[in-house]
Amino acid sequence: MGGGECDDNADATLPSELGADDPLYYEEALLLMRLTLDRMPERRRQIFEMSRMHGLSNAEIAEQLQLSVRTVEHQIYLALKELKKTMLLFVLLAGI
Template sequence: MVEEVITKDKFEKLFREQYPKLCAFANTFLKDIQASEDVVHDILFKLWENRETLKIDISVEAYLYRAVRNKSLNVIRHIEVKEQYKSYNEEAINEASQNESDTMESSELDLKIRESIDSMPEKRKEIFQLSRFDGLKYAEISKKLNISVKTVENQMSSALKYLRTELTGFFTILILFFLKNF
């Protein structure tokens, strides 16, 4: 096929005849009138801008439809990449926020536990710490402190009741804390 030369008159006629059709064609891909018009404007602008150096071996109309199709598909790919990036960023932000929130809750819990343990009577506090933090069994605590196993059991029972009362708002986290350290 012979290469067509695009004159100003030919371009204006082409624009009037093809612009609405090309926009409708682009809209079948993009489902967005404004984006479709932008695609067609870009294609027609480049056609006019490069009219002297552009070599079109097919009809100008076929060239325009192919160019609109390709540009529309590129826009869709670009939108998909932006959405994936946005989704990835939102997930990363949510995860960081959740980790920060968990860390804050954990810090608050640690502080509240320490305060609660520190406010226990001295002997009860010592028995509790030997059991929960040092990992000693009741018999070992009994032997170490020269008290009966029954006293250790009673003091531990009292310590746990006290902590349940003090840490009511953190009860679920408290359970996890004790399971982790038990």
């Protein structure tokens, strides 16, 4: 991983346009995101959820889990990378 790849400010939420025309697409996308998260290594999922769903800072997560801030950043980066790939595939296959 080179410099600038870790985007801990990236938003993992779905764009509002995704469900604007068809709530079914939105529900399917949410399910796909949950399935993707569930398949991640436990620690990565835990870190991602602490960051994005509970609003903890990287420093807070690192302290609670006794990890380095850099490790937390890297795990969030990997989670976002995986989620983005999954959602891109969904968008392409759904023709959104």
